Amino acid sequence: MNTFHYRIRRGAVWLVLLLSISTLVAPIAFSQTNDQPRSTPSVTPDQLVETQSRPPKPLSPMSKLGVAAAVMLVSLIVLLFSIRAWRAGNLFDREYRFPPVASVAIRLGGNRSGGCMATIRFRGRADTITAMDSRREDS
Amino acid sequence: MKCPACRTVFSGPVPQCPTCKLSLLRLDAKFGAVPRHTRYLSDRSGRLPLREIKKLRALLRIFEKKFPQSLFSVFVTNGVPSGSISEYAFWLANRTGFSSIEAVAGDNFDLLLGIDVEAGMAALIIGYGLENYLTEDDLQAALAVAENAFRAGDVSRGIRECVECVMNRMREIARASEAHKRVGDLVAAGANNR
């Protein structure tokens, strides 16, 4: 799991949400084309002629159905891709637990950590201890 | 185990380093008040872009989700006054409230990555609870993975690589430990049936 997958997942979730909303809203929006007037009553005869010369073209029920089906199909594809990303990102992977250590020897006065650590010097002096050197030193 | 200050190797419950006399109380006197810090990641150097901080916090949140006992904290600083990052990391791991108050001794499964950008040094330290599972070699390997990014000045990439490396290693260890336990249970059940 890394941040790349996390980003993909978040993007996919937003896209799915957006498409779901559009799936719901689109048919309503299309259905309004028949009921509502395209323009307000005009004052001048010229404008009246212009309005009358371009009658509204309502979408046929089949076209509406087609658009809805297309939106559903795209949503489904996006959903499938996001599921793949989730799986790849291992986001819903199970939790891991370690049995607690019964007794520990408190070192250097630290009650949370006794100083079990590793260090690296990634810049600076020429005689630096890098991670690899440190491992060689220890072995 | 090595002393965070002089790297003297010691074992057992030593109250202070046999060589340099380092102890948590001495570090309290040295570093004074606990610095301001936030959950998951604290950037006191001001070098990490906000966008990167957000991404890293998201990654560290995922880490905690996978290992609910563990909190992986990162502390980036622009130099440790009169000390080294290893001393500072040891002090921070014990003194800051990164994890819960109850997470002490064998119940502390936390990790802290301290980075001194100015000195070019990093230290990765674990709580007592993880000592039975993660070795110093594992920690060194995680830092080695991040070394190139740190050297190139890409601190956020280095942190990410280090966290991901530890995450993978801990997952491996947890799975192996569970498999081992299952085998043990089966053997015990077999012995009881006989």
Ligand SMILES: [Zn+2]
């Ligand atoms: Zn020492």
